[in-house]
Amino acid sequence: MKTSNSPAIRYLLLSLLLITVPRLIWADTQWALQSSTLTYHVSHPLHQVDGVSHAAKGKGVCQSGQCDFLIAAPVKSFDSGDSNRDLHMLQVVRGADFPMIVVRTQFPESQIAPGTVHVDLEVQFAGQTAHYKQIAFQLVMQGSDLKLSGMIPATLTDFKIQPPSLLAMPVKNDIPVRVEMTWHRQ
């Protein structure tokens, strides 16, 4: 009896394995943004300004080995420590017309591993869309959390923003944005 059943069980186990393994490999994974710190840096001959936001929201979905991440932050959530300067920033970047900064990225799920990853980013800001190719991010896994950090080499011209000036001296074109995020696997 035992011997006659064993091939059937074996076939059953094998077919179960064949069904479940690909599903485990390509299982839909969702990521939720738990916390974030986005910091833009502006250089002026008289000032070095950092504007910080912790108000970003984000979600990531990985399907069939391909991940799609979306992050959004309100423009007015950036705080440089001076309300007057923040209002000027809001005006210059047309923050009332375009209240959200939206970042999209797609990459293979296999890239989600500790180390350095290079991803393409699409950033919508100030009514313009800029594409950044192969931006390096450091990934650190902590349990089911993923810590990500990197720098987006943004410039004012990428978004057709006129450089604001103080005392007739304009700010530098480079406005690098430092990204620090913690994503939670769901």
Add this chain to the structure above:
Amino acid sequence: MVVYRRAELLRWRCLEGEVQVNRQNLRCLSVVGILAVFAILSAGLSAQTTTATLSGKISDSGGAAIPSAKVSVKSVATGQTIETQTDATGSYSVPNLAAGDYEISVSADGFNTQESKVTLTAGSSQTMNITLSAGLSLQDLGISQSQVQGNPKEQARLDKRSHMLKVHQTLGLITVAPLVATVFTGFFAGGKPTVTSSTDRDLHAALGSATAGLYFASAYYAIFAPKIKGTKVEGNIKLHKALALIHGPGMILTPILGEMAFHQRSQGERVHGIAHYHGQVAIVTAGAYGLAILSVSLRSGPASRPVQHALAILGRHHSPETDTLTDSRAREELEGPSPESGQNGERKP
């Protein structure tokens, strides 16, 4: 056309009377030839279309049209990008493109961005239909359409505010020159208490009037700049505004006291009474004004340390607490009022 007519004219002149001299005839013919070649080339070029048109339809995987999708067409050669949006039928068209290679990027909320390449040839009208696969949308993040929608009225207020404050800044800086000159000439304006030695006093009074005029014009642009609702005053601007409470009344008081002192001196009297404080009030006013300019001009570096020190004295140092407040405010904007918030979204103490 003009070139062609000139060539024709010259050809006739050459054939009519000037055939006798062979060398001249030869030169004439060569000029005619060159002009004719130019005429033919320019006519040919104008007849040829050098641009191309790229058009198509953007749809989802089910074939439904995607309106308001953003289509970016980037020239590989020049890096120049032209952006357009699809209409209600999901159609787009980008005319007048130079022949060459292009990178097309199509994005729409709720769809994955699609990138492709195309080579356009001169005079062609190429159709490129693109299908977008479904992706994450801002609604998936809990962000409503109203939060993404622009507010042109608010933007107009911000624009007006920035413009007025720019004028305020410019006039404020211009004011520094007559202010310094007024303070400087003030040291000589005392003079002898006689009616005849009033030249220095006149110059001092004229500079003082110019300073006051510019100052109040500058103040007008700061006072009447539109206020933006829900903005907490933070940072050096707080010190800048606090100093205005010193130099503002000072700018009113100084000329009054100055006028009194001027009158007393012109009468040959010694300056007495409250007019005696004209100089002191002027110095304090000028000092507060200078500090007010520095408070918004300098932030980091050794030059700004006194300002930072003044801020520290006033206890208005930018602290992590203010960050938290701003962030919670922004979060409330995204998520709506928190349970601790009041009915109108304001934070309970």
